[in-house]
Amino acid sequence: MGVAGRRFSTSLETNGSREDDRTSPFVSSEVEKRIWDVLENVPDPELPVLSILDLGIVRSVEPHRVTITPTYTGCPATLAIQASIRAALDAAGYRDVAIETVLSPSWTTDWITPEGRAKLQAYGIAPPSPAATATCPQCGSADTEEVSRFGSTPCKALWRCRACAEPFDRFKCH
Amino acid sequence: MPSLPTIQPEDVATAERASHAGNFDAPALDQHRDAIADYALRLGDDALILGQRLTEWCGHAPQLEIDLSLANLGLDLIGQATLLLGLAGELEGQGRDADALAFHRDVLAFRNCLMVEQPNGDFARTIARQFLFSTYQAALYEALQHSAAPRLAEIAAKAVKEVRYHADLAADWVIRLGDGSEESRQRMIDGLDWHWRFVDELFQMDAVEQALVDAAIGVDKAALRPGFDDVVGRVLTNATLPLPVYPRAVVGGRKGHHSEHLGHLLAVMQFLPRAYPDATW
Numbered sequence: 001m002g003v004a005g006r007r008f009s010t011s012l013e014t015n016g017s018r019e020d021d022r023t024s025p026f027v028s029s030e031v032e033k034r035i036w037d038v039l040e041n042v043p044d045p046e047l048p049v050l051s052i053l054d055l056g057i058v059r060s061v062e063p064h065r066v067t068i069t070p071t072y073t074g075c076p077a078t079l080a081i082q083a084s085i086r087a088a089l090d091a092a093g094y095r096d097v098a099i100e101t102v103l104s105p106s107w108t109t110d111w112i113t114p115e116g117r118a119k120l121q122a123y124g125i126a127p128p129s130p131a132a133t134a135t136c137p138q139c140g141s142a143d144t145e146e147v148s149r150f151g152s153t154p155c156k157a158l159w160r161c162r163a164c165a166e167p168f169d170r171f172k173c174h
Numbered sequence: 175m176p177s178l179p180t181i182q183p184e185d186v187a188t189a190e191r192a193s194h195a196g197n198f199d200a201p202a203l204d205q206h207r208d209a210i211a212d213y214a215l216r217l218g219d220d221a222l223i224l225g226q227r228l229t230e231w232c233g234h235a236p237q238l239e240i241d242l243s244l245a246n247l248g249l250d251l252i253g254q255a256t257l258l259l260g261l262a263g264e265l266e267g268q269g270r271d272a273d274a275l276a277f278h279r280d281v282l283a284f285r286n287c288l289m290v291e292q293p294n295g296d297f298a299r300t301i302a303r304q305f306l307f308s309t310y311q312a313a314l315y316e317a318l319q320h321s322a323a324p325r326l327a328e329i330a331a332k333a334v335k336e337v338r339y340h341a342d343l344a345a346d347w348v349i350r351l352g353d354g355s356e357e358s359r360q361r362m363i364d365g366l367d368w369h370w371r372f373v374d375e376l377f378q379m380d381a382v383e384q385a386l387v388d389a390a391i392g393v394d395k396a397a398l399r400p401g402f403d404d405v406v407g408r409v410l411t412n413a414t415l416p417l418p419v420y421p422r423a424v425v426g427g428r429k430g431h432h433s434e435h436l437g438h439l440l441a442v443m444q445f446l447p448r449a450y451p452d453a454t455w
């Protein structure tokens with residue numbers, strides 16, 4: 001997985017109050033690369049087919065800090081995700097890496113990676129799309145309709161395929 | 175899980191120092207600290223109380239899909255309340271976090287508007303409240319995204335995306351019920367009539383909020399009213415419903431003058447953390 005493509009600019013640098021503590025004995029980019037690799041293997045607790053990188057909630061990695069952003073303000077998975085990241089970092093020996101949560105810029109489904117979208121479709125969840133109808137993840141038909149504006153979680157709506165009659169979740173555009 | 179490496183105290187200290195990067199440092203806001211805390215409390219209490227009301231539907235809604243929708247709306251609102259009350263507690267500086275403010279305040283200390291504490295009634299009355307409140311809240315957050323207080327601005331920017339969806343969902347139901355059967359139409363009319371007297375309070379300004387508007391921190395709510403009336407008018411026309419008759423407005427929530435309904439809501443919401451202060455699950 002390409003590391004460079006995962007970098008996002010965040011507003012952290014402009015906030016000013018951070019102490020500079022670059023006394024790490026490691027070469028930063030090496031450490032950052034290894035931390036990205038650790039995060040690649042942390043699944044989303046409600047959609048275990050996606051890693052947190054697929055979901056686009058990891059905003060940046062620095063030698064002593066991983067910055068993440070929540071999907072929805074009330075998403076119950078947010079604390080579980082933090083705990084999973086903490087456990088994965090600790091297990092890999094990165095106890096000195098903090099996990100910082102930022103709200104801004106706010107998460108959007110546009111940050112779900114192309115790999116993540118493909119994994120969702122294969123898993124049976126229609127990925128987010130501005131199109132009026134969803135493509136049925138079971139049979140590929142576009143003859144589908146919304147049943148309910150909310151599905152099993154706040155991030156999904158409930159849909160039904162008129163061609164194969166299967167119900168399915170569709171990720172909402174957000 | 176392999177055995178964990180030993181955690182060194184200096185590592186923990188390094189991580190803690192690094193974790194403060196997200197905090198903003200804006201001395202210009204210091205003079206408005208108390209007012210912003212009060213403002214965040216008002217917005218947070220609105221979200222908390224309506225979120226709690228909506229969760230009362232859980233397991234009781236007329237259909238599974240509606241049950242899911244109302245529970246998810248409640249979840250969004252309680253998430254917003256957690257952020258806003260967390261900010262209020264931080265600025266207040268008395269060591270109270272969002273949970274302390276939600277569960278360990280008495281009824282007179284709540285600053286929510288009267289509309290959100292109203293009982294659910296039937297499904298149409300719940301939808302009427304949701305439509306009116308979410309339409310107002312979406313406009314408020316839309317404007318608050320540009321607040322000079324960065325923490326308020328970022329919470330609003332996050333929440334507005336959720337609330338727009340709430341407003342759409344509720345408007346769809348107003349149309350469906352209003353333009354539905356004779357009975358659903360009558361219930362929708364009754365639901366809107368019930369809540370209409372609480373609309374004025376949503377847009378009411380006072381000295382605290384006016385001072386924040388002057389400092390470009392708060393939103394001039396009075397200025398949002400024409401846009402609100404426009405949306406409500408369009409949706410009700412679509413729903414073939416008449417505009418409710420203008421009743422005498424009831425106000426007072428922002429000063430802690432609540433209806434008797436809020437105390438009952440708090441009794442349910444606060445019982446467990448008050449009876450078992452150290453309970454975790």
Ligand SMILES: [Zn+2]
Binds near residue numbers: 141
């Ligand atoms: Zn199908």
